[in-house]
Amino acid sequence: MQKTFEPQAIEQAHYERWEQAGYFAAGEGQDGFCIVIPPPNVTGTLHMGHAFQDTIMDTLTRYHRMRGVPTLWQPGTDHAGIATQMVVERQLNAEGQTRHDLGRDGFVDRVWQWKETSGGKISGQMRRLGASVDWSRDRFTMDEGLSEVVRDVFVQLYDEGLIYRGKRLVNWDPVLRTALSDLEVLSDDEAGHLWHFRYPLTDGRGHLTVATTRPETMLGDTAVAVHPNDERYQHLIGKTIELPIVGREIPIIADDYVDPEFGTGCVKITPAHDFNDYEIGQRHNLEMINVLTDDARINDEMPTAYRGLDRFDARKRVVQAFEDLGLLEHIDDHTLKVPRGDRSGSVVEPYLTDQWYVRVGPLAKPAIEAVEDGRIRFVPENWSKTYFNWMNSLEDWCISRQLWWGHRIPAWYDDAGNIFVGKDEDEVRRKHGVEASVALRQDDDVLDTWFSSALWPFSTLGWPEKTPAMASFYPTSVLVTGFDIIFFWVARMVMMGMKFAGDVPFREVYIHGLIRDQDGQKMSKSKGNVLDPIDLIDGIDLESLVAKRTTGLMQPHLAPKIEKATRRQFPDGIPEFGTDALRFTFASLATTGRDIRFDLGRIEGYRNFCNKLWNASRFTLQATQEIDLDTVPESYEPSLPERWIRSRLNALVDEVDRQFARYRLDLAAQAMYEFTWHEFCDWFVELAKSTLYDDDAAAGDKAGMAKTLLDVLDTLLRVLHPLMPFITEEIGLQLNDRLQLERESLCTADWPKSCARDTGAESDMTWLQGVVGGIRQIRGEMDIAPGRAVPVLLSDYSAEDKTRVEAARSLLMRLANLQSLEFVDTTPTACAVALHSNLRISVPMAGLIDIAKEQERLQKQRDKTAQDLAKTEGKLNNKNFVDRAPEAVVAQERRRADEHRSTLARLDEQLQELASLKD
């Protein structure tokens, strides 16, 4: 074995072997464990969030696979309608073309081509991460099979009246020229103005003043509203005004919606361009006048001077017109929520169009109940609140998009405008009796990407066929995802899963946090703080990293800033950490429901951990190399360290089981780290040396120790495997020969069963560690060179102390590097002393110890003990405490007080002796 662990040397070869051997193939049988992957965008690449999520899913999957249940981690990718279409359109633009040059079919072909070249990137990255997905089941949301499921579901929902087509206001993205769902619109505060316009009364008796943030929409005003109880305007209700510029006479109406406190208390009503105004328009039967074209220019119905103007130019023109007419009262600065499309970033317009909707009410009800009654459990629990919050106030879901890339809506129209819905044109004609002579035209729109995503848990498992996979794995076990798509995805999967697959899509939803950079900033290309998980695995030099971060920016002027920050943060680039270290880091950071700052210090620490494990294994193999394990005597009785380490190992297995069950990968990782480094390496390996390196030790004892060392390492590797598959595989296979195992991989090895603890061994070892600790403390604080052996005298010992020392004499000698270890009745005055319970451990001073230094050291201990004693006595002197606290607690405090008193007395005694020595 190499002296240092080199991840690159082993990772990829192991993965290829695993994949070829089919270890990740879906198991068969009942009660399987299944995770469906949240399908990443097929044209994207994996970012830190994916890597984090994949680590969690892979760890859980590997864990359950080792436990022997049928297991499936279902992989796949999403066609990501808008995102993908934009990527390809941008490519076309770069070639001086638009999608319209190619036409719909040509463009879609082009996207498919891009999908083929790009799709492999993600699977390559997932393989690097060690993801144990069943590649043979890989799916794409626009696969023929999945597309058919989409059509089936659409048709059934339509037939049941749960999908309908309707003309109403939608969120319209005028750059992409498509409708968006409410979720795809993000509203943020932006600085704007509140314009105060005068609208003259038709009767010529003055005017009223409206305040608006959208002057250009006044062209479509069909009323002015005031609050019914607003005394200022009572006399105006029912009158009309003459709309400036347009000259239309429109009514003044009363509606509760108006807040008299805001603005002037008069609101212009534009039902075709504002959601509230739309509602008011419905209530008052107002005309809806559309002002805009689909790319947000003033349309040809409007006064000629405005036609064709972009909405923001039109705004200026309208304001100017009011000013010219003397009707502009004043302009206030005003902060308002501006709705923008999450993809294009353009300001979204409420726009009157025909769209397809899912009637979500009937679907939401069972989906709410499933979480209420615990058939679906959120982890952490509090996310269910977020879920309920949203589910209880659902609006119908606009599912049509005016895009080319996606599932085309299975609806056809005849020339009369009749709608026929069915799987395909043939079926439509049959089902609705449409003659071949009647021309049918398919709807141009495609479905919202999330429509197919909502079907993912059962469409990937083969629904509507009664496949073995459906039988074994539906409902799936757990959905692992971020809180940002609870609404987009989780809720919709629950609704669709219950409606179509007849049960919840998953039993648990594990919600993890967002990966942020070291400063808590969201990672994004434009901030230039993105880390590529592969770069953390393989390392990357500074120049490549700078280049990567500064090319392809949407805002190239940010490049110098990004470059500077990158050079400052990574002066030497990023070193190679390896996949296992990255995975272990993710797991350690996976605490409940909070965002994660990715700290390079952590991953470095876990790379060191890999190296530690590697070297402990190297030791284990080397030190036991020459030993024939068959020579372990049948009567072999394991030594204290062996009994102890096995007991501790059992404790580890229990702990890891417990933490995996509650998705606390951080605590599981911590337990693994603690055991591996601080119990196995720090203590057991050192203790084992006492036997293995002792020329006088019996051959049988050596063989026994060797066997234990190898066994424990093997079990440990299996415990670590779900989190660190590569390094454990590499070492584990090297143990095969020694342990006469025939396994080909740890992927399919048995998960260790935990056994009973050996409490006697654990307390003996705790005692031993205390004694060694006492001596080491003297050594450390007295600056005695580690290489220098010291004599130790023991006094004030109990019979148990004596037995324990004799049983562990050689261990003590080695671990504390002792020259001698003797029991004495009285110790010489000139000693450094450590107290371990009642046992007095003395190191004679001659040549080793400075009296003043020892005095100082003991004084410090004395102060600390006196403080603790005071605290304890304070409690015991409190009558309430003694009367009301549980007996065990009181007894514990009494014991503690006794110990402190005794320690204190003996420290004082020792201090006096040192003082007398000095005189």
Added chain:
RNA sequence: GGGCGAUUAGCUCAGGGGUAGAGCGCCACGUUGACAUCGUGGAGGUCGGUGGUUCGAAACCACCAUCGCCCACCA
């Protein structure tokens, strides 16, 4: 306007009614035959504030402060 979360060592974070924990960083000593990506020892915190419950609160409750996120139709 509603809802959620955070506040613990210099940094990043666990914990949780019974004397404050880890990793990293820091200081000291160290080339002992797995590992300097290491070993041993050490320093470092009135657990955001104020009240309450309790024999006992860093933990539970209330309020407050600061920071963050989500949802919501104020023109």
